[in-house]
Amino acid sequence: MLRSWILALVAVSGLAGSLARAQELECPRPEVGPLETTPSSGAEGVKVDSFIKVRFSADYFVGVDFGETLVGLYENLADTRGFVELGDPVAGTGQVVGDDVFFLPAETLRPNQRYAIVAEDLDALTSLQADFETGASFDSGPPRLGSVSAPSTEKVGATCESEGGYRVDLLLAGVTEDGPTSSVELLVYLARQEDLEAPELVLRERASSNDEIPLGFVLSEERTHDPACVVIHAVDGVGNVDDDMEPVCFEPIQGAFFNGLCSASGAVGKDRPSGALGLGILGALVVLVRRRRRARSTC
Incomplete structure (x- = not known):
């Protein structure tokens, strides 16, 4: 009972803070639906x-x-x-x-x-x-991500979308896809940081056909006290996932510190974000459905 009350109080406090920030910044009403x-x-x-x-x-x-x-x-x-x-x-x-x-x-x-x-x-x-x-062909495989630039960071104040902190900007060198690039969704995860129990989705964005795709998100002040690593996954229109990218590590506050957390390879890349895993399972389901369709078409 006490735990439920505390959680409710935290939720109400967070909502009150969001409403106060929205009123102060004159934020537009968010889209619903x-x-x-x-x-x-x-x-x-x-x-x-x-x-x-x-x-x-x-x-x-x-x-x-x-x-x-x-x-x-x-x-x-x-x-x-x-x-x-x-x-x-x-x-x-x-x-x-x-x-x-x-x-x-x-x-x-x-x-x-x-x-x-x-x-x-x-x-x-x-x-x-x-x-x-539609075109005239089946999907032939997952999308392929290009390389990612070293992240840059900048301190930012409160906005309608966040309470402020440090903005992290990345530049992705395009996506290769055999279907429409606009059907590819990019998922950016905070993959490794002190006290991070599981990978955390920080950005969902539709890919574009541009050679360079800018990606950005804001780390809260609490997340800027330790080095961090991010990974990017790409999911296409039939559920195929490219999750082979190595983690990209950086200092939220440039030059403040850097320890062995991000310089050590191996374990970081093994942290598979649960959101992408869920989409991977869905992709497997779609593959089974597709095989069933093909089987029917040959009968």
């Missing part, structure tokens, strides 16, 4: 074995047991891009994983076909639509 889709709107050459993913706002599905029904896939009958005219719905199943809704089509998508993703909020109001076009 569906935020973005994979494949992204306008994507071309989408693999025919892709699934659909819609990311919702944080904690949107807490206490909700029908989130999987909020996302549907339809044939897009429009003649010109930019306007969605819905055709027949595509059969499939939905599944909620964290703040994401996955829709797995019952059959492989038709080649060179335009589709429309429709996501609704809990009030059954259509709030997000996206159209894309």
Whole structure:
């Protein structure tokens, strides 16, 4: 009972602090409901074995047991891009994983076909639509990450997104992917630091086709007293994961200290973030579904 009260007090205190910061900074009201889709709107050459993913706002599905029904896939009958005219719905199943809704089509998508993703909020109001076009091939493997620059850091004040601390900036030398690069999600984890019990997801960002992709996040003041290491994972539109990147280590406060924590190789790279592991399991599930589809098509 006491523990529950303390946790509730901490939560309320944190919420009060966030509200006070928002009022002081005149922050806009955060978006609630569906935020973005994979494949992204306008994507071309989408693999025919892709699934659909819609990311919702944080904690949107807490206490909700029908989130999987909020996302549907339809044939897009429009003649010109930019306007969605819905055709027949595509059969499939939905599944909620964290703040994401996955829709797995019952059959492989038709080649060179335009589709429309429709996501609704809990009030059954259509709030997000996206159209894309398939190519004619299956996915051939996971995306491949380029090299990462040495992180740079800078002290920053409070913003609408954080309470301040040190901003960490990285530069990723592109992503190689056989499908649309916009279907690749980059997951940045704080992978090793004193008192860090498990890898911590600090940034989710959609990849771009640029040769250099800037990535940035803010470490709280509490996280700047020890050297830190980050790793980047990449997940494509069928659930394949590139998690082979070696950790990149740095001093949050440049020149303040550096010990053997990050200079020692081996153990750091073995810390597999649980979020990426969960997506890897989902990817394996999709592979099984894909094999089942192929087996049916040969019958």
